[in-house]
Amino acid sequence: MTDQEILEKLREIMKTSSQEEVDWDVVVPDSTIDGLGFDSLSILDLTYDIQQEFQVEFEAEEMVKVATVKDMIEFLKAKSA
């Protein structure tokens, strides 16, 4: 899966679990996760949806170092490898 394909999937997943009205078309790899409308509860939904969609397993705590969408793409690529 290319970075662009991962980004497209992430956008779709984030749309459903984010608590904010975000213009998802302008979400790019450098966008920070903090700015996308997730709180301590909705980040759990995001983690769940990512695991289901990408068929990977990880603990929510492993996402701590994930600050940007690009970090998340790299994280998922590493987990899928």
Added chain:
Amino acid sequence: MSEKKRVVVTGLGIASSIGMTADSFWSSLSSGTTGIRPITQIATDDFRTRIGGEIPQEQIDSSLKELGFRPDERSVSLAHIATAQALADAGLFTAGEPPVRSEAGVIYGTGVGAAHSLYAAYAAFAEKGMKGVRPTTVPRCMANSITAQLSMKFGLTGPNYVTVCACASATTAIGAAFRMIRDGYATQMLSGGSDAFFEPVTFAAWNNLGVMSRDPDPNRACKPFSADRDGCVLGEGAGTIVLENLEHALSRGAAIHAEIIGYGESSDAKHITSPSVDGQVQAMRAAIKCAGINPAEAALINAHGTATKANDETEASSIREVFGKAADSIPVVSNKSYFGHMLGASGASETIASILMLKNGKVVPNLNLENPDPACSLNLPTGSTIDLQGDIVVKNSFGFGGNNAVLVLKRAES
């Protein structure tokens, strides 16, 4: 406690199979249009009953989009839609603008609760085990999720809880909200009910309980008080009303739809599903006493009228016992042949229908009643709407568990 306050209704909102606004709801009722149709949310091939009062998905999507609300658990989304309308109708909310936080409370009924989210959780567990269960299943499925979501969405900081007593849930909620204002604990309250249960397990359970109509004709299936009735037809939806202290409503120039003048409730304490004349009579008499009226003053009884054999016979006997000779002339109607049995929301949709009948001065007749059951010897109007001869409606709701809840509504003073 100071003197009792008068309680009026200043806002109406509805999400149902016959209308997603109070105007369209009334238009369907007054023209004899039903919302019973083949269910699309479930593959019903193996089900004995395949119809219900289902709201087309595109209507829910369209209402949510118009309000700028995101989809949630179906029962919550329907409650959001109905409540936004009711608050807007009361002049307390504008779509697209942030809610005005207030000390209004919300007491809301549901029979089943977050059925769709719970089904999704069990289905995910069955397929994938523990890791398949969404982490937010707890806040999605907890029994009070509906009122919690309503309070957050609309900034309602007052009393907040769900009443759960099957088909009497919404009427009980409205009764509790009525008492809250009458006794001076609140100035404004939102109340009503929501239920959305067309998911495979709940609907299979209702199929197997053997109380649903097997008539495949959607427009004919629900036949309250008819000799050939063969069970209820379920329907999803939500209804919300804004209740308000009369003085407060007048001081802010709010339009008043109706007054709530009485409420009574009881428990059969006999059987989990079979209704009881004694329990129903106790609740109706309590409501009438609370309203301070004579039974003969009622211009209409909006019955629970589920179209099951047990309910309709029992309710007819109860009405006879409470209203005596006056039951020869007071019209008795059931609204359930129009939009189905909305379980925990039924008391809300039917209270709204009652208020609209008072406002319009018309009685919406019984449908599918060419052959009245002699065991239901009441004045059961059929055909087209008739004029409402009076100002008072008694609304019955009776639930599994033996819960009985009755409201007395009065036409707004001009």
